[in-house]
Amino acid sequence: MISVKRNYPVIVFLTLSLLHSCGDGQPKTLPQSAFQVEFGKSGVPSEMLAGETVVAEILFGNAGNQVWPSTADTRGRKQVNLSYHWLDADRKVVIFDGLRTHLPHDLQPGETLRINASIQAPPHAGKYVLQLSMVQEAVAWFHDKGGVTLDLPVRVVEVAVPVPTAKPKRVAGASSASGLSDSKSTTAKKTRR
Numbered sequence: 001m002i003s004v005k006r007n008y009p010v011i012v013f014l015t016l017s018l019l020h021s022c023g024d025g026q027p028k029t030l031p032q033s034a035f036q037v038e039f040g041k042s043g044v045p046s047e048m049l050a051g052e053t054v055v056a057e058i059l060f061g062n063a064g065n066q067v068w069p070s071t072a073d074t075r076g077r078k079q080v081n082l083s084y085h086w087l088d089a090d091r092k093v094v095i096f097d098g099l100r101t102h103l104p105h106d107l108q109p110g111e112t113l114r115i116n117a118s119i120q121a122p123p124h125a126g127k128y129v130l131q132l133s134m135v136q137e138a139v140a141w142f143h144d145k146g147g148v149t150l151d152l153p154v155r156v157v158e159v160a161v162p163v164p165t166a167k168p169k170r171v172a173g174a175s176s177a178s179g180l181s182d183s184k185s186t187t188a189k190k191t192r193r
Contacts, residue, residue, distance in 0.1 A: 027069030030136055034066035035145035036092045037134050040112070044130060048121040053099070056119055058082060058132065058150075061112035068134075071170040075139035080107070082115060086122050087129040087151075089141035094122055100135075125158045 040059030060082070062068055068080035084098035101117040122128060132150040133144040143149045160166060 003189045024074040027071065029049060029078060029139050030064070030066055030068070030080075032145055034064035034068070035134075035136075035140065035142045035147045036063035036065075037142055037147050038112075039132065039150035042132070042150060042152065044119065044132075044152050044154065046153065047157060048119075049159050050121060050125055050156050051123045051159070053118055053120040055116050055156045058101075059112065059114050060134070060150075062107045062109050065109050067087065067109065068103065068107040068136075068185065070106050072137065075138075078136060079103070080116050080134055080136050083133060083135050084119060085131045085133070087131055089127045089129075091129060094128065100137075121154070121156045125156050128154050128156055130154045 038061045041057075042059065043057040045054060045056070054055070070079055074077040079102070081100040081102055083100050085093055086095040086098070088094050099118045099120055101115060103113065104115070107113060117132075119130065130152045131143075132152070134147065136142075140145075
């Protein structure tokens with residue numbers, strides 16, 4: 001029979017030492033130098049319906065010197081997401097907080113990512129600028145820390161509401177446009193004889 005001696009204090013010590021040396025696994029506030037992004041091509045349409053949500057492919061890369069965390073800390077903060085603002089023709093903010101699109105994994109410096117972003121148009125028709133930006137939640141928008149945005153002109157149009165058309169009612173025994181009488185009324189006349 002083999003005797004196994006359990007050394008719980010050693011395992012606990014090693015685990016705590018690794019956590020301390022590697023960090024606690026929680027995302028940290030990025031330094032100023034990490035708020036750098038490069039945007040590539042986008043599949044954002046140049047025209048959208050008022051209030052419509054579209055999914056558009058966006059290409060961007062981490063041009064900073066730190067990893068962008070894709071998960072939040074225990075308080076739901078500090079993950080990096082793709083989002084946007086809507087600006088009017090005078091470049092005044094109309095909608096500040098756009099929908100968030102989460103990163104599928106931590107993004108390393110120099111790494112690029114093609115992602116499908118959900119974008120919701122403003123509720124009213126007009127000419128707008130969609131300003132795409134990265135954001136570290138509860139910390140800062142990248143463009144407020146020296147990063148760039150991708151600004152795209154988008155025309156928002158009203159949703160066309162179909163106007164119901166009145167269907168002409170057929171009256172038994174009435175003539176149709178072709179001059180023929182309703183077959184039901186003809187049959188009914190024949191059976192009365």
